[in-house]
Amino acid sequence: MNGAKPFDWRHTPGLSAYTALIFLFFYAPLLILVIYAFNSSRLVTVWAGFSFKWFVAVANNGAIRDAAYNSVIIAIVATIASTAIATAGAIALERGRLRFGRGAATALIAMPLVVPEIVVAITTLIFFSGLGMHHGLFNLMIAHTVFCIPFALLPIQARLRDMGGTLEEAGRDLYADEWRLFRRVTLPLLLPAISAGAIMAFVVSLDDFLISMMVSSAGSTTLPVYIYGMMRLGVTPEVNAISTILLAVSIVFVAAALLIGRRNKLA
Amino acid sequence: MGPNRTWLLIAPAMLVIGIFMVLPLLLAVGYSFMTANPYGGVTAPATFDAYLQFLYQRDFDDSLVFSPSYALIILRSIYLAMATTLICLVLGLPVAWYIVCQTPERRRILLFAVTLPFWINTLIRTYCWILILRDEGLANGALRHAGIISDPLPLLYNDGSILLGLVYTFLPFMVLPIYSTLERIDARLIEAAHDLYASRAAVFRRIVWPLARPGALAGATLVFAPALGSFLAPDLLGGGKKLLIGSLIQMQFTSSRNWPFGAALSTVVTVVVLTVFVIRSRRAQEERG
Numbered sequence: 089m090n091g092a093k094p095f096d097w098r099h100t101p102g103l104s105a106y107t108a109l110i111f112l113f114f115y116a117p118l119l120i121l122v123i124y125a126f127n128s129s130r131l132v133t134v135w136a137g138f139s140f141k142w143f144v145a146v147a148n149n150g151a152i153r154d155a156a157y158n159s160v161i162i163a164i165v166a167t168i169a170s171t172a173i174a175t176a177g178a179i180a181l182e183r184g185r186l187r188f189g190r191g192a193a194t195a196l197i198a199m200p201l202v203v204p205e206i207v208v209a210i211t212t213l214i215f216f217s218g219l220g221m222h223h224g225l226f227n228l229m230i231a232h233t234v235f236c237i238p239f240a241l242l243p244i245q246a247r248l249r250d251m252g253g254t255l256e257e258a259g260r261d262l263y264a265d266e267w268r269l270f271r272r273v274t275l276p277l278l279l280p281a282i283s284a285g286a287i288m289a290f291v292v293s294l295d296d297f298l299i300s301m302m303v304s305s306a307g308s309t310t311l312p313v314y315i316y317g318m319m320r321l322g323v324t325p326e327v328n329a330i331s332t333i334l335l336a337v338s339i340v341f342v343a344a345a346l347l348i349g350r351r352n353k354l355a
Numbered sequence: 356m357g358p359n360r361t362w363l364l365i366a367p368a369m370l371v372i373g374i375f376m377v378l379p380l381l382l383a384v385g386y387s388f389m390t391a392n393p394y395g396g397v398t399a400p401a402t403f404d405a406y407l408q409f410l411y412q413r414d415f416d417d418s419l420v421f422s423p424s425y426a427l428i429i430l431r432s433i434y435l436a437m438a439t440t441l442i443c444l445v446l447g448l449p450v451a452w453y454i455v456c457q458t459p460e461r462r463r464i465l466l467f468a469v470t471l472p473f474w475i476n477t478l479i480r481t482y483c484w485i486l487i488l489r490d491e492g493l494a495n496g497a498l499r500h501a502g503i504i505s506d507p508l509p510l511l512y513n514d515g516s517i518l519l520g521l522v523y524t525f526l527p528f529m530v531l532p533i534y535s536t537l538e539r540i541d542a543r544l545i546e547a548a549h550d551l552y553a554s555r556a557a558v559f560r561r562i563v564w565p566l567a568r569p570g571a572l573a574g575a576t577l578v579f580a581p582a583l584g585s586f587l588a589p590d591l592l593g594g595g596k597k598l599l600i601g602s603l604i605q606m607q608f609t610s611s612r613n614w615p616f617g618a619a620l621s622t623v624v625t626v627v628v629l630t631v632f633v634i635r636s637r638r639a640q641e642e643r644g
Contacts, residue, residue, distance in 0.1 A: 097545045098456040107453040110446060114472055117483035120493060124486060177368035184361025197368050199376055202632055204584030206601045207621040210608050214386055215379035234375045237368055295476040298586055312478050319482055331479045342474040346467060
């Protein structure tokens with residue numbers, strides 16, 4: 089019987105069931121959170137019917153609104169700053185000619201991905217307090233810009249590598265100067281990747297907790313820091329609702345970035 | 356583009372990261388050799404006290420007494436980070452192999468599903484496990500409902516729950532690099548092996564694993580480094596009672612107000628993590644030839 093079926097190395101018995109279990113492990117806890125967020129009972133674990141009331145309670149909570157406002161302002165500033173810096177950096181790394189220092193530059197830009205978050209958090213705290221900088225939101229904007237740079241840079245660099253230099257060569261052959269070449273050829277081709285990078289930076293900034301917690305002061309609390317404070321006090325339906333909102337925002341943005349990236353490849 | 360213009364374009368990124376990340380790291384190294392100010396911050400004189408604190412405690416008469424409690428926290432953190440790495444490897448390798456075996460369209464969907472958790476807030480992902488594991492949580496509720504237990508099992512606030520949270524957080528970091536090395540596998544190798552009567556186990560040991568190894572190594576670094584300094588899983592799922600380095604560092608800047616000790620701890624963590632990354636990239640370069 090064994091020889092009747094042709095050998096198919098792409099099929100390992102039991103592996104699809106195993107993989108399904110791992111994906112269940114990834115997503116079931118998130119699903120449970122979302123279900124609880126719609127539970128009308130204050131006792132989180134007892135199901136008492138479907139309700140939006142905890143979302144209404146969250147929307148009417150002034151402290152949550154303030155924290156959300158801070159988070160969005162910081163994320164917008166950090167996104168614009170880090171994307172601009174990352175675009176220039178990606179073009180230099182992919183199109184520039186450097187005799188030395190390319191490795192060092194790459195390593196430096198990857199630093200925010202390598203150094204543990206807690207270390208970044210406390211060293212940034214030490215730095216700002218050593219300089220006597222107590223500017224609340226402004227400090228957070230700087231800190232967020234720093235760790236958003238590599239996230240914005242990666243998709244742009246990947247796109248530059250994929251599209252190669254032929255179109256830019258063609259532009260140069262037609263006597264376009266460097267600035268017009270950038271405006272008319274490189275930038276339009278790069279725009280989808282820049283948008284994807286910007287969205288990634290925005291999500292990373294919006295979700296950051298540890299660095300924000302150490303760097304923020306009274307009055308510059310961000311949403312994740314506020315949510316953490318709520319969690320420390322215990323499991324409540326409000327925490328479930330606000331967590332669900334943040335979860336939905338992340339998923340929508342990341343899916344958008346991915347779709348933009350996909351269109352980018354087809355074009 | 357000439358070197359001058361290239362440097363001009365890359366300068367903002369290097370300056371921002373240099374000033375606001377590398378400089379603070381160096382400043383922290385400096386702080387680790389200072390004396391703690393009880394109101395936060397540091398004062399003169401310069402001392403090695405922060406590093407001595409890893410193994411000794413100052414007694415009332417100012418003599419040093421051996422006290423391994425901080426060293427034990429460091430060892431426990433390393434042990435948990437290593438356990439996390441090993442579990443992620445065992446769990447993640449088959450998933451990566453499964454994805455490689457799928458059609459391109461399905462691969463894209465599965466890869467998105469593996470990547471997505473990375474972009475979801477770790478705070479929220481960790482909190483989900485409180486909902487499941489706490490005394491009134493889903494797991495205890497289900498077990499009680501089934502009549503298996505009458506009193507809730509202490510599922511939360513132990514090494515097991517911390518480990519679970521760490522694996523949950525970092526598993527995608529293991530699957531993705533293994534996938535990207537396995538993706539390049541040459542199907543003819545496997546078919547040839549089969550034609551030569553190799554068993555599935557032999558194909559795995561002789562063909563798949565050697566190809567997966569660089570990816571597994573990369574994944575191990577990507578899991579170990581952040582797991583070592585992790586804060587949220589030990590804090591929320593460990594209940595803050597069982598300290599790990601991450602929470603110990605954070606405490607020095609909040610409740611304990613011992614900035615030099617916190618700076619010394621983070622200096623040590625950074626040195627360990629950077630060393631791991633450097634060794635890894637050296638190894639990767641050697642394997643590429």
